[in-house]
Amino acid sequence: xxxxxxxxxxxxxxxxxxxxxxxxxxxxxxxxxxxxxxxxxxxxxxxxxxxxxxxxxxxxxxxxxxxxxxxxxxxxxxxxxxxxxxxxxxxxxxxxxxxxxxxxxxxxxxxxxxxxxxxxxxxxxxxxxxxxxxxxxxxxxxxxxxxxxxxxxxxxxxxxx
Amino acid sequence: xxxxxxxxxxxxxxxxxxxxxxxxxxxxxxxxxxxxxxxxxxxxxxxxxxxxxxxxxxxxxxxxxxxxxxxxxxxxxxxxxxxxxxxxxxxxxxxxxxxxxxxxxxxxxxxxxxxxxxxxxxxxxxxxxxxxxxxxxxxxxxxxxxxxxxxxxxxxxxxxxxxxxxxxxxxxxxxxxxxxxxxxxxxxxxxxxxxxxxxxxxxxxxxxxxxxxxxxxxxxxxxxxxxxxxxxxxxxxxxxxxxxxxxxxxxxxxxxxxxxxxxxxxxxxxxxxxxxxxxxxxxxxxxxxxxxxxxxxxxxxxxxxxxxxxxxxxxxxxxxxxxxxxxxxxxxxxxxxxxxxxxxxxxxxxxxxxxxxxxxxxxxxxxxxxxxxxxxxxxxxxxxxxxxxxxxxxxxxxxxxxxxxxxxxxxxxxxxxxxxxxxxxxxxxxxxxxxxxxxxxxxxxxxxxxxxxxxxxxxxxxxxxxxxxxxxxxxxxxxxxxxxxxxxxxxxxxxxxxx
Numbered sequence: 001x002x003x004x005x006x007x008x009x010x011x012x013x014x015x016x017x018x019x020x021x022x023x024x025x026x027x028x029x030x031x032x033x034x035x036x037x038x039x040x041x042x043x044x045x046x047x048x049x050x051x052x053x054x055x056x057x058x059x060x061x062x063x064x065x066x067x068x069x070x071x072x073x074x075x076x077x078x079x080x081x082x083x084x085x086x087x088x089x090x091x092x093x094x095x096x097x098x099x100x101x102x103x104x105x106x107x108x109x110x111x112x113x114x115x116x117x118x119x120x121x122x123x124x125x126x127x128x129x130x131x132x133x134x135x136x137x138x139x140x141x142x143x144x145x146x147x148x149x150x151x152x153x154x155x156x157x158x159x160x161x
Numbered sequence: 162x163x164x165x166x167x168x169x170x171x172x173x174x175x176x177x178x179x180x181x182x183x184x185x186x187x188x189x190x191x192x193x194x195x196x197x198x199x200x201x202x203x204x205x206x207x208x209x210x211x212x213x214x215x216x217x218x219x220x221x222x223x224x225x226x227x228x229x230x231x232x233x234x235x236x237x238x239x240x241x242x243x244x245x246x247x248x249x250x251x252x253x254x255x256x257x258x259x260x261x262x263x264x265x266x267x268x269x270x271x272x273x274x275x276x277x278x279x280x281x282x283x284x285x286x287x288x289x290x291x292x293x294x295x296x297x298x299x300x301x302x303x304x305x306x307x308x309x310x311x312x313x314x315x316x317x318x319x320x321x322x323x324x325x326x327x328x329x330x331x332x333x334x335x336x337x338x339x340x341x342x343x344x345x346x347x348x349x350x351x352x353x354x355x356x357x358x359x360x361x362x363x364x365x366x367x368x369x370x371x372x373x374x375x376x377x378x379x380x381x382x383x384x385x386x387x388x389x390x391x392x393x394x395x396x397x398x399x400x401x402x403x404x405x406x407x408x409x410x411x412x413x414x415x416x417x418x419x420x421x422x423x424x425x426x427x428x429x430x431x432x433x434x435x436x437x438x439x440x441x442x443x444x445x446x447x448x449x450x451x452x453x454x455x456x457x458x459x460x461x462x463x464x465x466x467x468x469x470x471x472x473x474x475x476x477x478x479x480x481x482x483x484x485x486x487x488x489x490x491x492x493x494x495x496x497x498x499x500x501x502x503x504x505x506x507x508x509x510x511x512x513x514x515x516x517x518x519x520x521x522x523x524x525x526x527x528x529x530x531x532x533x534x535x536x537x538x539x540x541x542x543x544x545x546x547x548x549x550x551x552x553x554x555x556x557x558x559x560x561x562x563x564x565x566x567x568x569x570x571x572x573x574x575x576x577x578x579x580x581x582x583x584x585x586x587x588x589x590x591x592x593x594x595x596x597x598x599x600x601x602x603x604x605x606x607x608x609x610x611x612x613x614x615x616x617x618x619x620x621x622x623x624x625x626x627x628x629x630x631x632x633x634x635x636x637x638x639x640x641x642x643x644x645x646x647x648x649x650x651x652x653x654x655x656x657x658x659x660x
Contacts, residue, residue, distance in 0.1 A: 014218070014233035041337075043236030047287055048325035059181060081307050088613075089236070094307075101310035102318055122234075123218040 004040040004057040007141075008049065010042050011064050017117030020064040020134055023126065024115070029137050032145055042088035047080035054130040058139070058148060059110040061092040064117035064130070071087040072140060074158050077110040108149055109150050111157075113137060163380040167585065178642060192609050194592055205592040207585050207613060219571040224250050224545075224562045228344050231558070232480060237619050240276035240331060241551035242415070244269060245558040247344035248547025252434075253562060254367060255539020256347040256416045264532030265348035270413045271524045272334040272343055278368075278517040279327025281469075281510045282551035285375060286320020289507055293382050297611050298604035306548045316378070323514070324366050324521060330521060333357040348536035358525055360455065365522045369483070372518040376487045376511040383508050384494070388568050392594075394503035394587040394612035397422035398464070399455065401579065402473035406430065408477030410488075412550040418475050419455060419465060424499050427457060433548035436557060442574065448583045453574060464582035467554025469509035470615060474499045481523070485518035503587050506615040552578050553617050577618040587612040 007028065009021030027041050032112060037106060045061075053059055061077065079100045080093035092100075092112055099107040115137045118127050126134070200439045209329045215234050222230060232239035247269070248258065254524040258266075291304040294313060302308070310317035325555035333344030333353060342350055399422060403415035416430035417439070431439060442451040443460055454463030465471070479485040491508060494500065500509075524530055547558045554576030561570040577584075597604060 012233050012236060014230070043239065046283065046324065047321045048328060050321065070324050082304075097307060097308065098321070101307055101314075102321060122215060 002055040003034075004038055004055075005037040006040065006043070006052060006056045006059045007037060007062065008040045008042075008045075008052065008059065009062040010044055011045050014123060016116045016119045016121050017064050017126055018120045019126050020115040020130055020137070021062040021118055023134055024062050024141060027106055027136075027144070028141065032142070036148070037145065040146065045092060045095050046090060047095075047098050049090075050097050050102055052160040053096070053099050053107050054103070056108040058150065059108055060082075060113060061110065062113045062115065062137075062141075063092075064120075065114035066117055066120070068114045068116035071116055072137040073145055074140065074144075074156050075112050075113075075114075076154070076157055077112050079107060095151070107108060109153070113141065167206065167589070172329060183402075192613075194590055194596070200601070202592040202597040205585075205589045206580075207588050216571040216573065217276065219337060219560075220568050223566045224253050224348055224560065224567055224568055226322040227560070227568070229342055238276065238280055238551055238553070239246040239274060240335075241549060241556055242558070243335075244273055245547040245549045245551070245556045246560075247346070248414070249545035249558045249560050250346045251348075251547070252545035253542055253560070254346040255542055256463065256537045260537050260539065261350055262354060262532070262534040262537055263529045265535050265537070266413075267351065267524055267527060267529050268334055268349045268535075269344055271521060271530065272331060273413050274520045274524070275327045275330025275334065277325045277327075277552045278330070278372075278514055278521070280617075281514040281517070282320055282323035282327060284552075285379070285507060285511060285514070286323070288617075289614060290316065290320070291608070292611050292614070293379070293507065297608055301603060304607070315586060316375075319329070319375070323368060323371055323375075326364060327517075330361060333361055334621075345536065347538055350535070352532060353530050355531060358531060361521070361524050362400060362522075365518070367527065368517070369518040369522060372515040373487075373512070374481055374638060376508075376515045379508045379511045380487075380490065382534075383504065385504075387440060390504045392503045393608075394591050394615065396400070396500045396503065396583065396586045396590055397499075398466045398499050398583055398586075399458070400474045400499070401429060401455070401465045401467050401470045402555055403433070403477050403548065404429075404476050405480075409485075410472055410476040410513075412478045414549070417548075417555075419571065420475055420499065422501065431628075433557070434546045436546070436548065436574075440574070442578075451578055452582050452584075453579050455598075465579065466551075466583045467576050467579040468506065469513050470500065470503075470506045471554065472550060472572075473512055473526040479516050480514070481516050481519035483519055484512055494586055503612060503615045506617070553577055553619055554579055575619070577616070580616050580618065584613055584616050587615075 007025065009025040011018040011021045013019045013022050022041050022067070025041055028038055042049070062096075077092050077096055079096035080091075081097050092145045094111065096110055115130070116133045117130050140156075144156065172653050191208050193204075193206050193208060194202055197203055218234070221228065227250055228243050231242040231246045234242050251258070251261065286309070287306045290309050291306065294309060295303045306317065306320075309320075336351060345461075399419055401417065401419040403411050404418045405411040405415050408418075417433050417436065418429045421427055421428040427609070428439060439456055440453050441456050442453045444451055452464065454460050455465060456463065459636075473491060474487060482620065491505075492501065493514060543563070544561050545559075549556055556576055557572070557574040559572040560568050565567050588609055591608050595608050599605060
């Protein structure tokens with residue numbers, strides 16, 4: 001039985017702040033009741049992840065973002081043919097576009113939590129600033145998961161990056 | 162061959178064109194062309210523009226961390242690094258491949274087949290099928306997987322589902338899609354449950370059927386325009402890879418075989434632990450990527466190709482019936498000789514995909530796959546070498562450790578590095594045969610990328626770097642004045658910049 005809520009974090013634990021989303025998921029796995037929530041992770045997004053969106057009520061993508069001006073940013077995602085599908089690492093909007101192409105229907109409501117990262121070198125630890133950003137993102141995500149309603153999530157949307 | 166185009170005699174007097182980076186490959190590479198006043202290509206190079214030492218990343222860590230740690234070197238083929246490292250640390254605990262418990266050996270093979278299946282599916286359906294189905298010089302707005310999903314929905318969906326199935330194999334064997342700890346020193350940490358086995362068996366016949374369909378499709382595409390497919394970026398080379406003892410196709414464990422361009426044996430059944438006696442790596446000043454070569458043939462003539470084309474050319478047979486039939490058809494196409502067409506990489510890749518699908522079914526039906534004897538032990542050693550055939554070719558992991566189990570030395574030769582010289586030669590062939598003397602356009606330049614893409618290179622892996630994907634193409638005249646500039650932004654938009 002597919003769980004109604006999906007949290008999909010992507011990044012590499014050994015590339016400095018790229019670990020932000022996987023670390024967020026590790027925290028949630030320990031702290032949150034996962035009866036209705038599925039947590040998935042990968043290094044980067046790809047076409048087949050469109051199939052992970054099937055039969056969901058709410059989806060949260062989480063990623064480290066170098067262009068995030070604040071500690072984190074929360075926004076709704078829309079399917080978009082943004083050309084990232086020409087690479088090995090797709091954007092979440094392009095994954096939604098693949099879902100739409102395959103299923104011939106709108107994807108479930110999907111949101112993106114971007115957590116500000118600064119340094120992404122192989123073998124580096126997460127930076128001090130990113131640690132602080134992660135703490136704020138964790139609090140925010142816990143709040144989201146305590147209110148698993150589209151209306152509430154929509155109310156949390158922040159200005160675009 | 163086109164070695165004469167590696168270094169021009171008077172580069173300061175030539176126009177310079179840069180494709181930076183090459184798209185639909187992993188990592189950051191760029192191509193530079195130097196042209197004379199008549200747009201004749203005088204120099205062509207594929208460069209790697211970033212460098213990070215991943216040997217440094219590994220040294221100083223305890224050896225038992227390696228199978229998990231090295232997965233993080235590459236977001237594209239983490240399982241390949243996982244298994245190569247596992248084979249190396251098996252030796253550190255005194256376990257040679259033949260002493261691995263049958264269940265552990267078969268679980269690793271299952272994991273590996275799942276990895277190759279999903280990697281090859283991604284490359285063909287997602288990254289290459291747009292070129293192959295719509296044409297190399299078709300409108301750029303069409304050369305993407307969304308267009309494939311829209312215009313060839315069945316093919317597009319099969320690609321997505323093949324990829325997903327391979328990921329599910331990985332998840333069932335290692336417990337997770339990524340960061341799994343399937344392989345450990347001397348074996349595996351879990352077996353496959355009956356429920357997991359049955360879950361994977363549910364779809365395997367469909368996966369085999371789709372894989373067979375893809376192999377038939379690529380043969381049809383290749384043969385529909387034989388002069389073009391057989392000549393494009395084609396270079397006669399030597400080939401290197403692992404084979405079974407009987408010469409059959411092998412991905413997980415075997416001896417090293419190398420054949421020359423005429424099919425003659427250079428070496429066979431070589432124990433890969435002796436690889437240092439047979440392969441050296443040359444450094445060149447203009448690129449971070451090394452140039453491996455066979456010492457028996459020397460630096461100039463010893464370069465070789467690895468990966469699907471090398472494996473299918475090198476092997477004498479395949480031990481699954483549908484893939485063997487496809488291999489025989491492939492060899493018939495080459496009239497029994499070595500097939501040197503670079504675009505035949507795609508054909509060979511899909512024969513391997515079919516072999517993976519058939520092999521997964523065989524392993525799932527093998528009772529050993531649910532066995533409980535998972536780990537072997539032996540006498541402690543201080544050096545371990547693991548070699549496997551990764552999706553892109555032969556992958557070497559070599560470690561030395563001290564008395565405290567800390568890695569003191571690490572050497573990795575990744576498949577894309579082995580293909581470095583060949584990719585450069587293919588670029589030169591395309592530059593000389595298709596671009597030289599012409600006004601350069603984006604579709605024309607895509608031909609260069611098509612040649613590189615056929616190798617499915619992982620440039621991040623090969624250079625130990627994480628890449629970004631902006632593209633910039635500059636045309637500069639003999640006096641150094643900017644004549645034309647094309648910019649391909651990170652989001653893929655193309656813009657012609659004011660001169």
